[in-house]
Amino acid sequence: MKNVFVDSSKAKQFLPNGAVESLKEKVLTAQQELEQGTCPGNDYLGWLHLPSEITPEFIAEIQATSDVLRQECDTIVVAGIGGSYLGARAVIEALGNSFAWLANKGENPNILFAGNNIGEDYLYELTEYLKGCRFGVINISKSGTTTETALAFRLLKKQCEEQRGKETARRVIVAVTDAVRGAARTTADKEGYKSFVIPDNVGGRFSVLTPVGLLPVACAGFDIAELVRGAQDMEKICATAPFEENPAHQYAAVRNALYQAGKKIEILANFQPKLHSMNEWWKQLYGESEGKDKLGIFPAAVDFTTDLHSMGQWIQDGERSIFETVVSVERPAHKLLFPHDEENLDGLNFLEGKRVDEVNKMAELGTCLAHVDGGVPNVRIVMPELNAYYLGQLIYFFELGCGISGRVLGVNPFNQPGVEAYKKNMFALLDKPGYEAESKAIRARLS
């Protein structure tokens, strides 16, 4: 059986001979540090063997909660930000029919996302839209104190109680949060909501295989057991495969070798629009894990062929500080042929009868060759199919690749001290009690 694998042959040609192999020791040491819990940030290594620790009983518990929400709701709003929503959104969009939400055919509830911005119009329009809906809420916040999520949850809780009554609201609001701390926990316990715990030792961006991701994905009607099985298999592969065949090792090594060779920006590309949010999840995983101590590859992302018509020029011909990592799906789920046209005004009848995916694949190969010719190293991550099993493999591969890569770079991949800076200023500007000194200082700066 095929697994997700990495092909870095078209990246290595940009590197001195043996550059990737020369990082083998560092990669193996990094993995050992993770395994032994001796690296910085070792309080947050719960994700490392999370897949193999997930039991069928735990999956059944999540499934049972999702059954309640699916029975009682036509719309489920997932309130969360960063690691508390990106993974769920990535999986749901990758597995879902791109247009089912428009048709609202009723088989699965619509999954909406909130709590990931402070846009007044967004929140207003959401609350207006929900007026016609039998909606429920999954409130996801590890800290339970995140402003964006707390704001959305206040609005949603109130509206849900008013529209559906307190008793029903209690059944259709579920919390995913810390075991004991934070407002989300306090509210869940006080109101008697069903709740799931985000383990202390799993940071937000590594939490997609906890109920943070699993519950919304199950609510959307997708097979979380398959997702977990894929992650479990990738956990085994990455724990045992030698460096030369280990996808996480190869990815961590090649991207560090490229970084050392001056490639400071990694562009994650897909040729399947359903993977757009997977790009977003990856950007957070790698950006928040590695961008610190004035180091780190800048993670950018594009959807091809769409963005070849906007970013293509820059990638082909701009500053040569980039490399490209393409997530390539081997087989699409559906079959569609390029149609015949009697008049052939566009001159495309030579493609008649070909699978649309064959055209896409040639666009992918042509793009890769053009970009390589233009001086852009290319790494391919190949997924046999876009299904729950292989998404599970991809997720764990990226997580382990990130942990190892961050350690090879020499940073603590599991903290995010830089994220606090904007919050401090925002609270000072909003005169939050306790921020009086910061408030005075920031106002003096602005006057």
Ligand code: PA5
């Ligand atoms: O990766 C992270 O730690 C962050 O992206 C958090 O997930 C995000 O800030 C949300 O935090 P919380 O779950 O505490 O609301």
